[in-house]
Amino acid sequence: MTEHTERTAQPAPGDLREAGGPARGARRPAPAAPPAPAAPQQAPAHPEEGLLDLVDQAVVVCDADGVVLRTNAPAGRLFPRLRVGEVLGAPAAGPLAAAAGDGSDAFDADFLGRRLSGRRTAWDGRTVWLVRDDSAVREREDALLAERSRSAFLAQAGKQLGASLHHGRTVRTLVRTAVPVLADSAVVVLPLRGNRTTWHRFGPHTPEPVAGRIAAAVLEGVPRVADALSGLEPEPTACPWQELEDLGVVPQQLGEGGEALVIPLPGNGVPAGALVLARGPDREGFTAVDTELVRQFASRAGIALAASAFYTQQSHTASVLQSGLEPAALPAADGVRLGAAYRPAREALRIGGDFYQVDPRPGGGLDFFFGDVCGKGVEAAVLTGRVRQSLRTLALVEIRPVRVLHLLNQALLDAGEARFTTLVTGSARSAADGGLDVVLAGGGHLPPLVLRDDGRVEPVQIGGTLVGALPDPIFDQAEIHLAPGELVLLYSDGVTEARGGPAGYEMYGERRLVRDLGTCRGMPAGAVAQRVELLATEWLGGRPHDDIAVLVLQAPARTD
Amino acid sequence: MTTATRPALDPDVRSAYDAHLARADEDAAAALVLGLLDAGWAPERILLDLVAPAQVAVGERWASAEWSVAQEHAATHVSEQTVAALAAATRRPAEEGAGSIVVACVDGEWHALPARILAEVLRLRGFRVTFLGAHVPAPHLVSYLHQHGPDLAALSCMLPVRLPRAHRMVEAARLAGVPVLAGGPGFGPDGSWAAALGADLYASDAAGAADLLQRAWPPPFDGAVSLPHLADEEYAQLVRRRPELLRHLVDTLHERFPAMRDYSDHQHEATLEDLGHLLDFLTAGVFVDDPRVLTGFLDFSAHILASRRVPPAGLHLAVDALTGPLHDFPRTLAHLTAGKEGLEEAGHAHSR
Numbered sequence: 001m002t003e004h005t006e007r008t009a010q011p012a013p014g015d016l017r018e019a020g021g022p023a024r025g026a027r028r029p030a031p032a033a034p035p036a037p038a039a040p041q042q043a044p045a046h047p048e049e050g051l052l053d054l055v056d057q058a059v060v061v062c063d064a065d066g067v068v069l070r071t072n073a074p075a076g077r078l079f080p081r082l083r084v085g086e087v088l089g090a091p092a093a094g095p096l097a098a099a100a101g102d103g104s105d106a107f108d109a110d111f112l113g114r115r116l117s118g119r120r121t122a123w124d125g126r127t128v129w130l131v132r133d134d135s136a137v138r139e140r141e142d143a144l145l146a147e148r149s150r151s152a153f154l155a156q157a158g159k160q161l162g163a164s165l166h167h168g169r170t171v172r173t174l175v176r177t178a179v180p181v182l183a184d185s186a187v188v189v190l191p192l193r194g195n196r197t198t199w200h201r202f203g204p205h206t207p208e209p210v211a212g213r214i215a216a217a218v219l220e221g222v223p224r225v226a227d228a229l230s231g232l233e234p235e236p237t238a239c240p241w242q243e244l245e246d247l248g249v250v251p252q253q254l255g256e257g258g259e260a261l262v263i264p265l266p267g268n269g270v271p272a273g274a275l276v277l278a279r280g281p282d283r284e285g286f287t288a289v290d291t292e293l294v295r296q297f298a299s300r301a302g303i304a305l306a307a308s309a310f311y312t313q314q315s316h317t318a319s320v321l322q323s324g325l326e327p328a329a330l331p332a333a334d335g336v337r338l339g340a341a342y343r344p345a346r347e348a349l350r351i352g353g354d355f356y357q358v359d360p361r362p363g364g365g366l367d368f369f370f371g372d373v374c375g376k377g378v379e380a381a382v383l384t385g386r387v388r389q390s391l392r393t394l395a396l397v398e399i400r401p402v403r404v405l406h407l408l409n410q411a412l413l414d415a416g417e418a419r420f421t422t423l424v425t426g427s428a429r430s431a432a433d434g435g436l437d438v439v440l441a442g443g444g445h446l447p448p449l450v451l452r453d454d455g456r457v458e459p460v461q462i463g464g465t466l467v468g469a470l471p472d473p474i475f476d477q478a479e480i481h482l483a484p485g486e487l488v489l490l491y492s493d494g495v496t497e498a499r500g501g502p503a504g505y506e507m508y509g510e511r512r513l514v515r516d517l518g519t520c521r522g523m524p525a526g527a528v529a530q531r532v533e534l535l536a537t538e539w540l541g542g543r544p545h546d547d548i549a550v551l552v553l554q555a556p557a558r559t560d
Numbered sequence: 561m562t563t564a565t566r567p568a569l570d571p572d573v574r575s576a577y578d579a580h581l582a583r584a585d586e587d588a589a590a591a592l593v594l595g596l597l598d599a600g601w602a603p604e605r606i607l608l609d610l611v612a613p614a615q616v617a618v619g620e621r622w623a624s625a626e627w628s629v630a631q632e633h634a635a636t637h638v639s640e641q642t643v644a645a646l647a648a649a650t651r652r653p654a655e656e657g658a659g660s661i662v663v664a665c666v667d668g669e670w671h672a673l674p675a676r677i678l679a680e681v682l683r684l685r686g687f688r689v690t691f692l693g694a695h696v697p698a699p700h701l702v703s704y705l706h707q708h709g710p711d712l713a714a715l716s717c718m719l720p721v722r723l724p725r726a727h728r729m730v731e732a733a734r735l736a737g738v739p740v741l742a743g744g745p746g747f748g749p750d751g752s753w754a755a756a757l758g759a760d761l762y763a764s765d766a767a768g769a770a771d772l773l774q775r776a777w778p779p780p781f782d783g784a785v786s787l788p789h790l791a792d793e794e795y796a797q798l799v800r801r802r803p804e805l806l807r808h809l810v811d812t813l814h815e816r817f818p819a820m821r822d823y824s825d826h827q828h829e830a831t832l833e834d835l836g837h838l839l840d841f842l843t844a845g846v847f848v849d850d851p852r853v854l855t856g857f858l859d860f861s862a863h864i865l866a867s868r869r870v871p872p873a874g875l876h877l878a879v880d881a882l883t884g885p886l887h888d889f890p891r892t893l894a895h896l897t898a899g900k901e902g903l904e905e906a907g908h909a910h911s912r
Contacts, residue, residue, distance in 0.1 A: 163737030166709030173737065208778055315707045350700070502832030504803060515826065519630045524584055527637030531630070534670055537695065542668065542725070 058131040061123075062088060066100055069126065078116060078131060096129055108134075150293050153181050157297055161304035170308040171200050171273070172209045174301045179203035182294055183277035184258075187249045188265070188305075189225055190273045192216055199249045204280065214247060222247050228264040228274035236263040236294055238286050241278045250278055257281030261291065263298045267306035275301065325351045325381045327549075333360045335430035337487075337554035339525030341533035345376045345494070345547045353380030354492045354549035357388060359395075365429030367395065370490040370551050371445065371467075373421045380547075383419050387412075387467075391425070401425050401441030405467060405475040409443070412468030420468035424448060424490055426477075428553055434484045436555040441477035443467040446496065449489045449514065450480060451528075455521045457514045460488070487525060487554035489517060494548035495532060500540045508539045525554035569609050577614055584634035590645035603650045604684050607643065607677050608767055615639050615673050623860075625867045639673050647680050654688035659777055660710040664692040664701055666717045666726040666746075674744060675716035678766040682714075685770050698725075698732045705736040712779045713738050714769065717746030720753065720853045721837070723844045724795075727757045731785070734758060739781040743769050753848045758785035789849040794889045798843040802836075805885060809835045812881040813874065834861075838878055842899075846891060851898035858899050862908050873910035876903045880910070 052059050058075035062068055066088045075082065081092040088097040095109035096118055106119040115138040118131035157177045164170055171188050178186035185203040195216040202209040219226050222244055227233035241250050241260035250260070258281045264271040275298055279285065286294070330338045344352030353373040360366045369391055373380045390411050394404050404425060412420065422445040428438045440448060442462035450458045464475040482488060491513070498508040516535050520528045529550045536548055573596070580589035596606055615636065622632035654660075663679040665672055672694035679691040692704060705713065713733040717726045723746065733740050741761040742754035751762035760783040761776065763769035773779065790796075798805075810832065814820050823831065838857070845853030858879070862872035879899045886892050903909060 160737065163735060164709060165706035165736075169709040169737060311706065315703075319707065502806070502829060502836050519628065521630070522584060523630055523634040524586055524637060526586070526641065527584065527634045530637060531633050534633075538670075 055130075058118075058129075058133075060088075060093075060096065060129040060131065062100070062127045062129070064125075064127075066127075074133075075131070078111070078114065078133060080112075096131060100127070100129070153293070154296055154300065158300045158304075161301055165308050165311040167305070167308040167312045170304050172202075174275075174305065175200050175202035175209050177301075178275070178277060178297065182290070182297060183261070184280045184283060185251050185254060185278045187276040187278070188273045189214065189219070189229060189247070189249065189276065191229055191271065192219070199247075201249060201251065204251060204253050212249070214249070218247065224262050225274050225276065228262050229271055231264065231271050233262075234264055234266075236261050236286075236291050236298075238262075238291075244276060249276070254278055254280045255282075258283070259285040261286045261294060263294055265298050265302035265305055267302050268310065272302045272305040272309060322351050322381075325385050327356055330358055331360050331366075333358070333366045334364065335556065336366055336428055336436060337525040337552075337556055339527070339529035339550075339552040339554070341529045341548070341550040343494075343533060343537065343545075343548040345545060351378070351381040351384075352376050352547035353384060354494065354547040355384035355388060356490070356549060356551045357391075358551070361427070361429075365427060367425075367427045368551070368553070369423060369425040370492075370549070371421045371423035372492045372494075372547070372549070374419050376547055380419070383417065383421065386415075386417075387421055387423075401427070401439060402475045402477050405441055405443050405464070406473070409467050409470075409473050409475075413471060417468055420444075420466045422446075423467045424462065431481060431555075434555070434558060435486065436482040436553065438480050438482060438488060438553065439477060440480070440488075441475060443473065443475050444469075446491065446493060446510075449491075449517055450482070451487050451489065451517055451520060453483055453486055453521070455518050457517050459510075459514075482553075482555040484555050485522070485557035487528060487552055489528065489532065490551040490553075491532065492547060492549045494546035495536045495550065498536045498540045498545055498548070500543050504541075504543075508536055512539075522557075525552040528552050528554075574610065574614065577610060578617065581614060581618060581635040581638050582631075584631075584638055586638045586641040589638050589642045593642050593646050594649055597646065597649055603646055604681055606646060607680055611639055611642060611646075612674070612677055612766070623864055623867065625864075636673060640676060643673070643676050643680060647683070650684065654683075655686065658686055658688045659712070659773075660688040660690075660708070661712045661714055661741075661773075662690045662692060662701075662704060662708070662710040663714045663716070664696040664729075665694045666715050666722050666729050667697050668695060668722045668725050669717055669719070669746070670694050671716075671718040674718065674766065675714075678714060678716065678743065678769055681766045681770045682773070685774060687773070696729075698729050701729060702732050702736055705733060705738050710738060712741055712773070714741040714743060715759075716744045717742065718744050719746045720748065720848070720856070721840045721844045722746055723753055723757065723853075724847050727785075727787075727847075730757045730759050730783075734760075734781075734783065737781075739779040740783065741769060741773070741779065748848075748850070749852065753850065755783070756786045756848055758783040787848070789891065790847070792891060794891050795843065795847045797889065798839070798846055798886075798892065801885075802839055802843070805839055805882065806832065806835055808885055809838075809878055809881055813878065816877060817874070835878060837861075838875075842882070842892070842895060845895050849891065851895040854895050854899045855902040858903055859906070862903065862906060872903070872908040876900060876908055877910040879903065 052072035055072055056074065058078045059072045060068060060075050061070040068082060068084050068086055068088060071082060071084060079093055088100050090097045094111035095107045095116060099107040099118065108117045115134040116131055117134050118129050121128045121130065160173050160177055161170060164173065175186040175188055179202050185201060187199055187201040189199045190197050196213050197219065198211060198213055200209050200211045224237060224239060225244065225247060238259055238261045241254065241258050244250050244260055259279050261277045263275045265273045265275055277294060327340065327342050330340055338358060340356060342354065344350060353376045356370040358366055358368045371387065373383045373387065390408055394407050398404050398407060405423065422443060424440055424442045424445045426438060426440040428436050431437045440460060440462055443464040444466035447459035447461050450460060452458065460478050460480055462476055462478050465473040480488065496508055496510050496513055499505060520531060529552045532550045533548060577589060577592055580592060593606055597603060618632055618635045621627040622629065661682055663675050665675050676691060679689045683689045692701065701713065715726065715729055726746065730740050730742065739760040741763065742751065742757065742759035743763045745764065747754035747762060751764065754762040760780050761772060763772050820831065841857035842854050845851055858875055861875055865872045879896055883893060883896050886896065
């Protein structure tokens with residue numbers, strides 16, 4: 001019986017060790033083993049005296065004045081200084097005395113390292129206190145809370161680490177998240193690139209992460225970190241942090257002493273970095289529980305870091321390729337005003353199947369082309385790159401626009417290209433009246449629109465077949481004259497086929513475009529291009545669309 | 561506060577600049593501004609005391625029907641070119657460790673100039689700035705954030721009708737771990753809608769934003785979305801029922817003003833567009849649960865109509881017509897009532 005009581009009243013040492021942890025901070029000392037109870041002096045022996053000892057709670061019987069009449073064995077353990085015949089007092093009875101004093105019927109408090117909960121009952125005109133030792137329950141609650149706070153920390157860290165795909169941001173988030181829960185200071189050393197690498201550190205007492213560089217030679221001088229980085233040492237290893245001093249990354253503010261833990265951040269085959277956690281001398285070293293938590297954190301952090309490194313590399317490749325396919329900025333050209341707008345269908349991509357280019361001619365004037373490859377997205381953009389390159393090369397050997405179109409047609413067919421393109425190529429040069437003479441040659445493209453000085457809008461019929469579709473194509477050309485202030489607008493079908501409007505399903509259409517272009521009289525080329533793009537996009541009202549491209553060539557207005 | 565310490569702008573400079581805008585003469589406008597720069601004017605002052613107020617005046621000229629939409633558009637284009645010329649003349653590389661900011665107009669927002677000016681002012685104050693332009697789709701912003709990892713996303717919104725889309729942008733940026741500065745009158749008279757959408761910081765204009773960021777850098781990341789009223793589904797219903805409500809409005813107006821049946825296609829389209837705006841502002845107001853979105857729109861529209869000699873009573877009729885099909889939407893009804901009362905107080909009620 002006594003055995004049983006012992007177990008309930010006092011948890012096994014193992015239980016206690018699991019408790020505490022990050023949430024609670026300092027751990028409560030285990031209750032000191034009570035001194036062998038000097039048997040309290042009992043009232044005159046009663047035949048059934050021993051019965052009370054069978055109760056697994058402490059029983060304290062008092063009279064109306066609070067004088068202790070009787071106690072049992074558990075009471076002797078919980079209140080070792082309590083004596084029969086004495087009045088309940090704070091030193092001997094703690095919370096029990098307090099509760100009795102202020103007339104409470106129950107209490108729940110710490111006393112001599114235990115958690116006690118008691119309640120008052122009455123029996124035969126006397127006060128009987130039943131007191132239970134809840135220490136074990138509390139320890140279990142603490143352990144649960146600690147476990148919960150560890151899970152919450154890992155969940156929160158996972159969320160923060162997963163937010164960005166940017167490598168720099170991810171590594172800064174990583175060191176920031178590790179402090180203060182895991183350590184006073186956290187450092188990430190990234191894998192070597194060439195003969196140097198970078199580190200990022202947060203804490204102690206820094207508002208922002210700081211970063212610096214390490215030469216490969218220095219890193220090699222600290223094998224613990226070098227091994228974690230190379231994957232040689234897959235396990236967390238602890239050491240005094242002075243051992244890492246040569247790296248020059250451990251903060252001076254930590255003071256003398258303290259412990260460091262070095263952990264590889266598992267990545268795609270090779271570690272994505274090495275994490276160094278440092279605790280100051282005032283903080284307890286890394287326990288087994290801590291190390292397990294760090295291990296779990298490192299696995300989440302490693303995945304996030306490796307993913308962001310991968311994304312950064314891929315997006316760099318994509319953006320380099322992309323920048324070669326985006327329309328080049330318009331050049332400054334004497335005697336011609338230019339304007340353009342470009343809005344690809346897949347807007348996160350910034351490239352599409354529409355393309356244009358304007359090149360000034362050495363002797364004055366300029367050459368241009370404008371087209372629309374069938375399809376959209378990357379596949380279409382790749383062909384626009386090829387068409388643009390071919391046109392540039394052809395310009396070196398052939399200046400007659402219709403001839404250029406025939407050559408390009410042949411080149412696309414010979415390359416076995418399954419896609420084709422619409423195209424308007426042409427040139428513009430200043431005319432004697434201050435206006436512009438424009439030659440336009442085309443294959444399969446929508447008729448360019450001329451805005452006259454009086455607000456009239458005239459389509460320019462060029463005709464011609466698609467480029468790269470037929471072995472015997474027909475191409476033609478048209479010549480127009482623009483008086484000062486007049487302009488010609490080239491646009492892709494993404495403008496006129498924009499579906500939306502107030503009703504939600506109508507096409508913007510050429511009729512509306514002609515009408516709206518008529519209101520652009522007196523506007524500079526750039527503003528006209530922007531306005532056409534705006535009208536089409538507003539018509540869309542956020543609905544998906546095809547690539548939209550606009551190019552405007554304008555004769556400069558007379559300045560009076 | 562900053563304006564008080566600056567010497568007043570020479571009115572001749574301003575009127576010369578206004579004249580260039582009126583003639584859409586981008587070369588002359590750029591030459592004037594670069595001349596001021598040579599004369600020792602601080603570039604920030606040129607942006608905030610000349611370009612910005614001149615652009616406000618452009619908007620007012622359109623509102624008062626002095627200028628056509630095309631003229632307003634041409635002048636705005638000239639202002640943009642002017643800022644670009646000024647930026648090119650004052651550009652220098654940011655210092656190592658400078659904070660990095662991406663500036664973008666929210667999806668659907670075409671008024672790029674205020675955001676462009678903000679970008680240049682921040683650059684002049686030493687930040688590393690990228691300007692993504694007008695009408696930035698959320699996927700474009702997100703891919704920029706992941707590729708370049710800026711410290712802050714500054715989102716500009718000039719009209720509250722874009723608030724639902726602005727919310728998606730704020731959310732997308734914050735999910736990518738980037739704090740958001742919301743700016744512009746679209747976020748409410750006091751920026752209160754910016755906070756509700758989860759933005760971490762708010763400033764009403766470029767100077768305010770630059771001052772705020774210099775004080776509060778690194779930017780906090782503690783915004784929280786607070787749109788509990790969306791639980792009543794009234795917003796979602798308004799979005800879903802938009803085509804039906806629009807038809808109802810047109811039918812009501814046709815019944816009341818039979819002359820409208822003889823409108824040309826273009827006039828008919830313009831009417832549909834105006835009524836669509838009314839529905840969209842109502843919907844945005846219900847989204848942030850603030851009737852001021854609708855009352856502000858009605859105020860402004862009445863002013864626009866009056867300056868075009870159109871009696872604004874049609875607005876009152878339209879607002880009234882919505883109370884029928886929306887009778888079981890208590891929150892929306894409150895907005896409509898506030899809108900009607902505002903119009904009545906201003907003397908724009910239609911006679912029954």
